[in-house]
Amino acid sequence: xxxxxxxxxxxxxxxxxxxxxxxxxxxxxxxxxxxxxxxxxxxxxxxxxxxxxxxxxxxxxxxxxxxxxxxxxxxxxxxxxxxxxxxxxxxxxxxxxxxxxxxxxxxxxxxxxxxxxxxxxxxxxxxxxxxxxxxxxxxxxxxxxxxxxxxxxxxxxxxxxxxxxxxxxxxxxxxxxxxxxxxxxxxxxxxxxxxxxxxxxxxxxxxxxxxxxxxxxxxxxxxxxxxxxxxxxxxxxxxxxxxxxxxxxxxxxxxxxxxxxxxxxxxxxxxxxxxxxxxxxxxxxxxxxxxxxxxxxxxxxxxxxxxxxxxxxxxxxxxxxxxxxxxxxxxxxxxxxxxxxxxxxxxxxxxxxxxxxxxxxxxxxxxxxxxxxxxxxxxxxxxxxxxxxxxxxxxxxxxxxxxxxxxxxxxxxxxxxxxxxxxxxxxxxxxxxxxxxxxxxxxxxxxxxxxxxxxxxxxxxxxxxxxxxxxxxxxxxxxxxxxxxxxxxxx
Amino acid sequence: xxxxxxxxxxxxxxxxxxxxxxxxxxxxxxxxxxxxxxxxxxxxxxxxxxxxxxxxxxxxxxxxxxxxxxxxxxxxxxxxxxxxxxxxxxxxxxxxxxxxxxxxxxxxxxxxxxxxxxxxxxxxxxxxxxxxxxxxxxxxxxxxxxxxxxxxxxxxxxxxxxxxxxxxxxxxxxxxxxxxxxxxxxxxxxxxxxxxxxxxxxxxxxxxxxxxxxxxxxxxxxxxxxxxxxxxxxxxxxxxxxxxxxxxxxxxxxxxxxxxxxxxxxxxxxxxxxxxxxxxxxxxxxxxxxxxxxxxxxxxxxxxxxxxxxxxxxxxxxxxxxxxxxxxxxxxxxxxxxxxxxxxxxxxxxxxxxxxxxxxxxxxxxxxxxxxxxxxxxxxxxxxxxxxxxxxxxxxxxxxxxxxxxxxxxxxxxxxxxxxxxxxxxxxxxxxxxxxxxxxxxxxxxxxxxx
Numbered sequence: 001x002x003x004x005x006x007x008x009x010x011x012x013x014x015x016x017x018x019x020x021x022x023x024x025x026x027x028x029x030x031x032x033x034x035x036x037x038x039x040x041x042x043x044x045x046x047x048x049x050x051x052x053x054x055x056x057x058x059x060x061x062x063x064x065x066x067x068x069x070x071x072x073x074x075x076x077x078x079x080x081x082x083x084x085x086x087x088x089x090x091x092x093x094x095x096x097x098x099x100x101x102x103x104x105x106x107x108x109x110x111x112x113x114x115x116x117x118x119x120x121x122x123x124x125x126x127x128x129x130x131x132x133x134x135x136x137x138x139x140x141x142x143x144x145x146x147x148x149x150x151x152x153x154x155x156x157x158x159x160x161x162x163x164x165x166x167x168x169x170x171x172x173x174x175x176x177x178x179x180x181x182x183x184x185x186x187x188x189x190x191x192x193x194x195x196x197x198x199x200x201x202x203x204x205x206x207x208x209x210x211x212x213x214x215x216x217x218x219x220x221x222x223x224x225x226x227x228x229x230x231x232x233x234x235x236x237x238x239x240x241x242x243x244x245x246x247x248x249x250x251x252x253x254x255x256x257x258x259x260x261x262x263x264x265x266x267x268x269x270x271x272x273x274x275x276x277x278x279x280x281x282x283x284x285x286x287x288x289x290x291x292x293x294x295x296x297x298x299x300x301x302x303x304x305x306x307x308x309x310x311x312x313x314x315x316x317x318x319x320x321x322x323x324x325x326x327x328x329x330x331x332x333x334x335x336x337x338x339x340x341x342x343x344x345x346x347x348x349x350x351x352x353x354x355x356x357x358x359x360x361x362x363x364x365x366x367x368x369x370x371x372x373x374x375x376x377x378x379x380x381x382x383x384x385x386x387x388x389x390x391x392x393x394x395x396x397x398x399x400x401x402x403x404x405x406x407x408x409x410x411x412x413x414x415x416x417x418x419x420x421x422x423x424x425x426x427x428x429x430x431x432x433x434x435x436x437x438x439x440x441x442x443x444x445x446x447x448x449x450x451x452x453x454x455x456x457x458x459x460x461x462x463x464x465x466x467x468x469x470x471x472x473x474x475x476x477x478x479x480x481x482x483x484x485x486x487x488x489x490x491x
Numbered sequence: 492x493x494x495x496x497x498x499x500x501x502x503x504x505x506x507x508x509x510x511x512x513x514x515x516x517x518x519x520x521x522x523x524x525x526x527x528x529x530x531x532x533x534x535x536x537x538x539x540x541x542x543x544x545x546x547x548x549x550x551x552x553x554x555x556x557x558x559x560x561x562x563x564x565x566x567x568x569x570x571x572x573x574x575x576x577x578x579x580x581x582x583x584x585x586x587x588x589x590x591x592x593x594x595x596x597x598x599x600x601x602x603x604x605x606x607x608x609x610x611x612x613x614x615x616x617x618x619x620x621x622x623x624x625x626x627x628x629x630x631x632x633x634x635x636x637x638x639x640x641x642x643x644x645x646x647x648x649x650x651x652x653x654x655x656x657x658x659x660x661x662x663x664x665x666x667x668x669x670x671x672x673x674x675x676x677x678x679x680x681x682x683x684x685x686x687x688x689x690x691x692x693x694x695x696x697x698x699x700x701x702x703x704x705x706x707x708x709x710x711x712x713x714x715x716x717x718x719x720x721x722x723x724x725x726x727x728x729x730x731x732x733x734x735x736x737x738x739x740x741x742x743x744x745x746x747x748x749x750x751x752x753x754x755x756x757x758x759x760x761x762x763x764x765x766x767x768x769x770x771x772x773x774x775x776x777x778x779x780x781x782x783x784x785x786x787x788x789x790x791x792x793x794x795x796x797x798x799x800x801x802x803x804x805x806x807x808x809x810x811x812x813x814x815x816x817x818x819x820x821x822x823x824x825x826x827x828x829x830x831x832x833x834x835x836x837x838x839x840x841x842x843x844x845x846x847x848x849x850x851x852x853x854x855x856x857x858x859x860x861x862x863x864x865x866x867x868x869x870x871x872x873x874x875x876x877x878x879x880x881x882x883x884x885x886x887x888x889x890x891x892x893x894x895x896x897x898x899x900x901x902x903x904x905x906x907x908x909x910x911x912x913x914x915x916x917x918x919x920x921x922x923x924x925x926x927x928x929x930x931x932x933x934x935x936x937x938x939x940x941x942x
Contacts, residue, residue, distance in 0.1 A: 203737055203768060203771075203772050204737060204742070204772060204775060301802065301803060303802070388809050388810045389810065391803070391806050393806065394805070394806060397833050398833065400834060401834070452838055453836070453838040453839060455838075456835075456836055456837055456839075456886070457836065457838075458873065459872070459874065460836070460869060460873075462872055462873040463835070463868070463872050464835070470874065470875035471873050471874050472875065473874050473879075474879075
């Protein structure tokens with residue numbers, strides 16, 4: 001506890017938000033010794049005594065000035081943080097104060113429960129042990145403890161005058177709340193515990209069952225978003241600077257919960273308050289990239305590909321070059337977008353650093369280039385599971401139109417030129433029998449197809465402006481435009 | 492008696508015992524403070540109605556029947572007691588009832604105050620060990636629920652609530668979050684039919700039918716549906732049947748068959764709201780590995796999301812399928828419908844419409860009109876200058892030329908023309924007619940029943 005509070009003081013003295021947030025970062029794996037030391041023997045009294053001393057009696061060593069309000073806020077936060085640490089250590093099997101969790105005996109000696117060098121009287125130690133034995137560790141408990149912490153941190157801003165430089169703390173707590181919520185849900189899913197069914201429902205609510213903690217978490221994250229977005233203090237002191245921290249966490253949560261409408265709501269709130277929320281380019285790049293990515297994916301899922309392309313491209317350009325995974329995610333949506341908006345295919349060089357994307361997109365791209373319907377269908381089917389998972393299947397499927405367009409274009413070119421009259425420039429043959437197209441589609445797709453269906457496919461090409469002209473059904477021919485029969489392909 | 496008009500309207504000769512019962516209800520000597528007249532009246536009506544429905548008006552011993560105000564009072568007490576763990580003699584706070592967020596938050600602010608300022612006699616600079624160690628115990632309430640602190644206070648709180656319960660403490664009745672029961676209840680009711688009522692409080696075992704009875708109920712409902720075909724009645728009965736299953740946590744093959752049958756009936760009647768509720772449940776039940784007809788219903792699910800144009804849900808529905816399931820004819824059909832529409836292949840789409848497995852045609856009927864409009868918009872742009880009506884009839888799977896003609900005429904009477912032995916559809920003159928109709932039809936995707 002000592003070390004933690006020392007760190008807290010340093011951060012406070014220098015008003016370093018990141019450093020302050022670091023004191024609340026429960027990364028027990030990277031620093032297991034440190035956290036075990038904080039937890040000690042899990043003795044609640046010694047912890048509060050420590051905190052009391054550090055916050056109230058140790059004023060002489062306090063190089064910082066904390067108001068009474070702030071002091072009580074932070075005091076409460078560290079007390080609950082300590083409890084949460086105990087739960088985390090327990091569930092990770094790193095706790096060795098009692099029979100909770102697995103024992104880890106890796107030689108790190110934990111001191112007797114002591115307060116400043118004086119051992120605790122034995123009755124208190126017994127109580128400690130008793131408390132520890134009562135419980136069985138679980139992620140649900142970690143989640144509950146961490147939720148308590150999150151509530152207190154939020155309250156720090158509403159009730160305890162926390163200043164805006166401390167907002168990274170909100171982020172750190174929110175971020176972990178989400179992680180623990182997902183673990184708690186997964187844990188419950190495994191144990192198949194149905195005890196919490198709401199008896200007042202007429203039916204079960206399977207969705208809510210599955211993601212109970214995460215939905216609860218979304219509410220708390222939304223609260224964080226609210227206290228940031230609704231702050232009316234002048235911009236220099238405003239919590240509005242925490243808005244994108246919160247929004248990005250919310251997006252992640254809502255996506256996991258499969259509820260895009262809620263994400264759209266957030267976007268609406270932001271664009272409504274855009275006048276007084278600082279412009280996004282004033283925020284750290286990492287936040288900008290995440291936000292733009294989600295904004296793009298949301299537009300993508302609404303089939304608004306032009307808008308999606310704009311946001312995703314911004315994210316792509318700003319993303320750190322070493323953030324491979326993020327770049328890959330952005331491309332997963334940007335490539336299908338481009339395919340539909342500008343009919344552009346990804347180059348081999350672009351895909352080179354991303355073997356997974358290479359595997360997914362290269363066969364499709366090759367089929368489109370070669371106007372090979374069969375190869376396209378196979379590529380789509382082979383990647384189906386992954387495409388569905390990434391929710392790009394329904395978009396990529398439309399690439400078949402491009403394959404078909406390329407194929408029909410080939411037929412048109414193969415048709416050659418009409419005989420030129422009076423020395424004028426030769427004109428392409430624009431009246432083409434349906435049978436020629438039918439033959440081409442049959443060869444390319446490897447399946448029998450009747451002329452009615454081919455006409456239907458060509459009607460689509462015309463309807464979608466991929467091909468200019470009309471079908472003369474009675475005569476069984478297609479009459480293509482003399483100028484630019486296939487817009488955008490120089491033919 | 493007190494309301495003779497009402498009684499005449501119902502053409503019901505009420506037994507004297509009931510009249511006496513009503514009289515007793517409103518006798519001044521039977522008043523219970525805290526139970527209002529309105530509450531009493533509505534409960535009274537409820538009691539008489541249920542007796543009437545059950546047909547036990549004459550057989551019930553009305554003299555022994557507790558008065559409405561007594562029932563209300565008893566329920567309130569039960570609600571309070573349920574908030575208290577019944578197993579311990581010393582009332583212990585029930586976690587969900589007393590540890591509400593609200594209470595916690597007030598506790599916290601209290602504790603901070605005590606922590607923030609030390610009591611005067613503790614403000615000495617040098618603290619002795621004993622002082623340091625014992626200090627938290629003297630705090631009114633420690634930050635966390637320590638083993639020793641807080642309990643007595645909560646006890647008082649509960650006791651206070653109970654005392655108030657005797658005097659008709661009103662606000663705890665029908666509180667927004669009723670106490671959670673400790674486990675599934677087991678029903679005791681043996682009547683086969685039961686009207687559906689939305690639950691507003693924890694259900695009582697005497698109102699709930701156990702699974703054995705529900706099996707008979709299902710048989711009865713199936714028979715009645717075949718004979719009477721009264722959807723309002725059937726839907727209501729199925730909803731109460733589902734409710735009884737839910738409150739008893741019954742999730743087995745019987746549950747699946749109840750939802751499947753209700754889903755099929757709802758489909759047949761075009762009640763998509765109810766259908767969707769069943770479908771959501773079925774998805775969860777199948778996922779839990781309970782047997783039923785997943786292939787049939789997974790196919791419906793795809794068609795349903797095509798209808799509601801819900802891309803996300805459609806994507807999820809496909810993600811739910813295994814490779815083997817994708818090859819099953821009904822699922823394969825639904826997937827083909829989807830891809831035909833995605834690619835604008837109306838030719839294939841209408842062929843699929845002519846041959847739908849199971850009851851999928853009811854679902855396809857829901858969106859066939861808008862897809863016809865889409866196809867016509869398409870044709871009008873691509874085919875010039877005209878098309879034989881017969882071609883439209885065949886391509887768009889109309890039953891006859893007359894039906895096709897009517898469909899077109901509903902939008903524009905000028906588009907058909909007689910040519911000797913046949914009628915032509917003047918695609919070149921249609922302009923934006925069908926394009927506009929299409930846009931409107933798709934904007935109006937009926938989302939009823941979407942949760």
